[in-house]
Amino acid sequence: MKNATETVELPEHYPVSLKVNGQAYNLKLQPWVSLLDALRDHLQLKGTKKGCDHGQCGACTVLVNGKRINSCLTMAVMKDGEEITTIEGLAKGDELHPLQKAFIEHDAFQCGYCTPGQICSAVGLLNEGKANSLEEVKELMSGNICRCGAYTHINSAIMQVKGETGNE
Amino acid sequence: MKTNYTGQPANRVDGSLKVTGTAKYAAEFEAEGLLFGYIINSTIAKGKIKEIDISQAMQVAGVVQIFTHENVSGLAWFNKSYKDMDSPPGDPFRPLYDHKIRYSMQPIGLVVATTFEVARFAASLIKVTYKEEKLVTNLQDNLHRSKKAPMGKVGYVQPKSRGDAESVFAKAEYKIEGEYVHAAEHHNPLEMFATTAIWEEDGKVTLYDKTQGVSNVQLYISNIFGLSLKNVRVVSPFVGGGFGSGLRPQYQVFMATLAALELRRPVRVVMTRQQMFSFGHRPGTVQRVAMSADENGKLTSIQHEAYGETSQFEDYTEIVVNWSGTMYNCENVKLKYELVKLDVATPTDMRAPGAVTSAHAFESAIDEIAYAVKIDPLEFRKINYAEDDQVEGKPYSSKELRACYDQGAAKFGWSGRSIEPRSMREGNQLIGWGMANGAWDALQMPAKAQAVLSLDGKLTVSSGTSEIGTGTYTIMTQIAAETLGMDINDVTFKLGDTLMPMAPLQGGSWTAASVGSAVKAVCEEVKAKLFKLASKTKHSPLSGAAPKELTMAEGHIFLISDPGSRLSIIEVMRLTETDSIIESGMSGPDPAAKTTHSFNSHAAVFAEVKVDEDLGTVIVTRVVCAVAAGKILNPKTAGSQILGSVVWGISKALEEETVMDNNFGRFMNHNLGEYHVAVNKDINDIDIIFVEEHDDLVNPLGIKGVGEIGIIAVAPAIANAVFHATGVRVRDLPITMDKVLQLAEEDKNQVRV
Ligand code: FES
Ligand code: FES
Numbered sequence: 001m002k003n004a005t006e007t008v009e010l011p012e013h014y015p016v017s018l019k020v021n022g023q024a025y026n027l028k029l030q031p032w033v034s035l036l037d038a039l040r041d042h043l044q045l046k047g048t049k050k051g052c053d054h055g056q057c058g059a060c061t062v063l064v065n066g067k068r069i070n071s072c073l074t075m076a077v078m079k080d081g082e083e084i085t086t087i088e089g090l091a092k093g094d095e096l097h098p099l100q101k102a103f104i105e106h107d108a109f110q111c112g113y114c115t116p117g118q119i120c121s122a123v124g125l126l127n128e129g130k131a132n133s134l135e136e137v138k139e140l141m142s143g144n145i146c147r148c149g150a151y152t153h154i155n156s157a158i159m160q161v162k163g164e165t166g167n168e
Numbered sequence: 169m170k171t172n173y174t175g176q177p178a179n180r181v182d183g184s185l186k187v188t189g190t191a192k193y194a195a196e197f198e199a200e201g202l203l204f205g206y207i208i209n210s211t212i213a214k215g216k217i218k219e220i221d222i223s224q225a226m227q228v229a230g231v232v233q234i235f236t237h238e239n240v241s242g243l244a245w246f247n248k249s250y251k252d253m254d255s256p257p258g259d260p261f262r263p264l265y266d267h268k269i270r271y272s273m274q275p276i277g278l279v280v281a282t283t284f285e286v287a288r289f290a291a292s293l294i295k296v297t298y299k300e301e302k303l304v305t306n307l308q309d310n311l312h313r314s315k316k317a318p319m320g321k322v323g324y325v326q327p328k329s330r331g332d333a334e335s336v337f338a339k340a341e342y343k344i345e346g347e348y349v350h351a352a353e354h355h356n357p358l359e360m361f362a363t364t365a366i367w368e369e370d371g372k373v374t375l376y377d378k379t380q381g382v383s384n385v386q387l388y389i390s391n392i393f394g395l396s397l398k399n400v401r402v403v404s405p406f407v408g409g410g411f412g413s414g415l416r417p418q419y420q421v422f423m424a425t426l427a428a429l430e431l432r433r434p435v436r437v438v439m440t441r442q443q444m445f446s447f448g449h450r451p452g453t454v455q456r457v458a459m460s461a462d463e464n465g466k467l468t469s470i471q472h473e474a475y476g477e478t479s480q481f482e483d484y485t486e487i488v489v490n491w492s493g494t495m496y497n498c499e500n501v502k503l504k505y506e507l508v509k510l511d512v513a514t515p516t517d518m519r520a521p522g523a524v525t526s527a528h529a530f531e532s533a534i535d536e537i538a539y540a541v542k543i544d545p546l547e548f549r550k551i552n553y554a555e556d557d558q559v560e561g562k563p564y565s566s567k568e569l570r571a572c573y574d575q576g577a578a579k580f581g582w583s584g585r586s587i588e589p590r591s592m593r594e595g596n597q598l599i600g601w602g603m604a605n606g607a608w609d610a611l612q613m614p615a616k617a618q619a620v621l622s623l624d625g626k627l628t629v630s631s632g633t634s635e636i637g638t639g640t641y642t643i644m645t646q647i648a649a650e651t652l653g654m655d656i657n658d659v660t661f662k663l664g665d666t667l668m669p670m671a672p673l674q675g676g677s678w679t680a681a682s683v684g685s686a687v688k689a690v691c692e693e694v695k696a697k698l699f700k701l702a703s704k705t706k707h708s709p710l711s712g713a714a715p716k717e718l719t720m721a722e723g724h725i726f727l728i729s730d731p732g733s734r735l736s737i738i739e740v741m742r743l744t745e746t747d748s749i750i751e752s753g754m755s756g757p758d759p760a761a762k763t764t765h766s767f768n769s770h771a772a773v774f775a776e777v778k779v780d781e782d783l784g785t786v787i788v789t790r791v792v793c794a795v796a797a798g799k800i801l802n803p804k805t806a807g808s809q810i811l812g813s814v815v816w817g818i819s820k821a822l823e824e825e826t827v828m829d830n831n832f833g834r835f836m837n838h839n840l841g842e843y844h845v846a847v848n849k850d851i852n853d854i855d856i857i858f859v860e861e862h863d864d865l866v867n868p869l870g871i872k873g874v875g876e877i878g879i880i881a882v883a884p885a886i887a888n889a890v891f892h893a894t895g896v897r898v899r900d901l902p903i904t905m906d907k908v909l910q911l912a913e914e915d916k917n918q919v920r921v
Contacts, residue, residue, distance in 0.1 A: 008227050008293065010228065033285060041283075046192070049358070050195075051441070087188065091188055096184065100188065107807070110638065111359070112182070113359040113408030115186050138848045139848075145847060147411075149813070149846065
């Protein structure tokens with residue numbers, strides 16, 4: 001980059017197919033576009049938040065093939081052909097996901113900016129069959145910062161849903 | 169259907185928007201042909217830009233324009249045009265105004281491009297050469313340059329001394345003194361500052377901005393760019409956290425507006441997380457406290473002085489030492505507050521500004537003096553309890569701090585505490601219990617609101633306030649529904665738009681009281697109108713009824729004497745052929761009440777820590793925070809505010825510190841990896857108690873606000889608990905393991921009981 005002379009070369013566009021919340025999208029993206037920016041700026045799915053763009057806050061958490069990742073630390077081209085679930089894809093129509101309901105009931109947020117990431121992380125946690133105790137939930141949710149400090153409410157929402165699904 | 173909503177733990181009305189990702193924040197508004205801005209910041213702290221070479225960056229395909237001080241013109245000339253509603257005295261920073269560098273990470277340019285990635289890449293190609301000047305950023309080394317803090321910032325009051333604290337102290341038998349320090353802290357709301365600026369054909373601009381005050385941004389932008397107020401619309405329906413950082417307009421709104429106006433295109437500018445450390449912080453402060461008491465534990469003298477940092481261009485002030493003159497009864501009080509100018513950005517209000525700084529030092533010192541006279545620290549506070557505001561010579565409108573002590577102590581189990589430090593342990597975990605208390609002003613500001621009741625019986629109330637996570641949407645909806653006896657689902661509250669009636673900045677814990685009172689007032693107007701209409705109905709049970717005979721509940725208007733005689737709101741409007749009722753209302757503080765009473769909220773905080781004897785690590789295992797803040801409109805959202813404040817307090821006590829490299833005048837840890845805030849695992853049991861507090865004087869709603877009171881006493885309660893656990897008094901925040909161990913090492917013979 002430093003030695004570039006007059007014309008500055010930009011990376012090429014590559015075809016990328018993403019299946020987001022069940023819908024297929026075919027995009028042409030430069031490799032430097034993060035999955036987070038692809039979702040927010042190219043697919044207009046703004047539910048996934050940017051809180052640092054450096055893997056330090058968890059606001060951008062989405063599920064790729066059911067596993068949670070920081071979408072800011074992933075280039076969109078790396079996820080070609082994969083299935084992505086964002087906060088917009090959790091509710092079934094008007095019926096909120098049990099974690100979404102529990103978050104409202106437990107007042108597990110204030111400003112709401114970390115919330116999509118918290119909920120996606122929690123969904124991933126439950127999918128992965130992890131988090132069998134409050135201590136584990138605390139540990140495994142520690143990659144999601146809530147600057148408003150709703151942690152204890154977040155944990156009780158997760159524990160409630162964990163309990164309900166465990167009893168089914 | 170019950171319609172007495174206030175006091176009920178209602179779920180947030182904006183809850184489903186927030187959990188589904190549909191609540192829209194400033195960077196999430198779209199426009200055709202949107203451009204992306206990326207801000208460049210200075211790498212030096214003081215000096216001049218010699219050259220800014222944008223030639224290579226301009227070659228990048230997709231770059232539309234690069235703004236620097238060299239090519240920006242037509243801005244307001246005078247400093248004062250850059251003042252905003254929360255400006256301290258001085259000359260506000262003017263972005264891209266000249267080649268001078270006043271602090272490290274000062275914004276010096278904006279790259280605008282067709283994509284975010286291109287703008288960011290092009291920014292990396294800009295070469296800036298500087299002429300550096302000698303800089304000063306070390307507060308502790310420059311205390312000798314301090315000067316008295318001037319008046320001028322809204323709400324700032326100079327501290328008042330009384331009696332003769334120095335000579336009483338000199339002669340006292342029981343006394344302590346100490347120096348307390350904390351470094352800069354940064355707000356770091358999770359949403360980064362962002363503006364989407366939409367230029368419109370007719371010369372108007374709409375700014376979707378992250379702010380705690382849309383009117384403030386409107387004023388600021390219109391002054392700088394010479395636009396009339398009506399040509400600047402600021403919209404902010406959701407704010408991803410503020411904590412004070414959004415009280416003043418931040419530089420991204422300037423950048424986005426500049427680019428949109430110049431390029432006549434919509435432009436979005438979002439700060440990076442690193443840039444969130446480049447515009448204001450809780451000022452690093454050095455405090456000295458000296459106190460004396462008699463053998464019965466009566467305070468005989470208090471001396472408290474504080475030195476806060478400020479920038480070279482503005483005098484940021486906050487109320488630090490004043491609290492030490494009102495917290496306890498004491499005849500001899502000497503207070504001093506001064507500023508030290510450094511080559512840093514102007515500090516900015518941060519959650520409970522001043523009070524939280526003060527309490528760390530003062531409430532730790534109270535613990536120290538209680539230990540000096542060998543009295544339980546809670547008992548000591550009760551002995552010195554201030555019934556009245558000794559500075560103003562006025563009673564408090566209400567003060568249930570004693571109830572906070574009693575209920576908090578009972579819940580915590582304080583009576584089981586042994587006073588001796590290092591007297592409780594589990595294996596190698598030293599256990600400590602500490603407590604502290606705090607106070608905050610219960611303020612009310614003038615605010616306006618509008619209400620529209622439509623024929624379908626739906627009410628929309630609006631006011632240009634903001635929702636930073638405090639629950640504004642919810643509590644305003646509750647107040648409106650209750651005042652008009654309507655189903656909460658028939659009421660909508662709107663906010664965050666300069667087209668709405670004006671509300672004060674959202675800060676200082678006054679939003680619920682200020683905007684809430686305006687909402688109540690405007691709903692009372694609607695009610696009066698409805699009563700009039702009801703009385704005009706022909707052949708109805710309410711025909712000819714006088715307003716005082718009527719009341720409202722459950723969506724109906726009825727006779728107080730005969731609740732069966734009633735009409736629904738919809739019936740009244742239909743029968744009187746009323747399409748809609750539109751009312752405006754306002755509310756402000758009662759000046760008469762202020763002359764007779766002082767208004768404070770209070771809290772007592774009890775904390776338990778476990779300190780690893782070998783490693784010095786501190787874990788806060790339990791906190792009980794008992795709050796007296798008048799009527800609580802919604803225990804759920806208010807509880808969350810207190811919960812968040814306690815988390816902030818724990819974070820402050822143990823983790824938060826922006827570390828300055830004084831050689832470069834630059835904050836070194838400007839990202840969330842190195843600036844630590846409390847994460848989930850750091851937080852354990854937190855119990856919140858709202859004690860009963862009845863107050864008819866403070867405002868029509870009897871509320872005091874809960875945004876700051878919860879944080880104030882947390883850090884000293886933890887510091888006191890660490891002392892109780894270890895016998896080590898760490899007077900320098902944050903309390904990290906190295907300090908605990910080092911002090912234990914150096915100071916083996918610390919005063920013990
Ligand atoms: S935005 Fe991805 S971790 Fe912060
Ligand atoms: S709700 Fe605001 S950051 Fe979590």
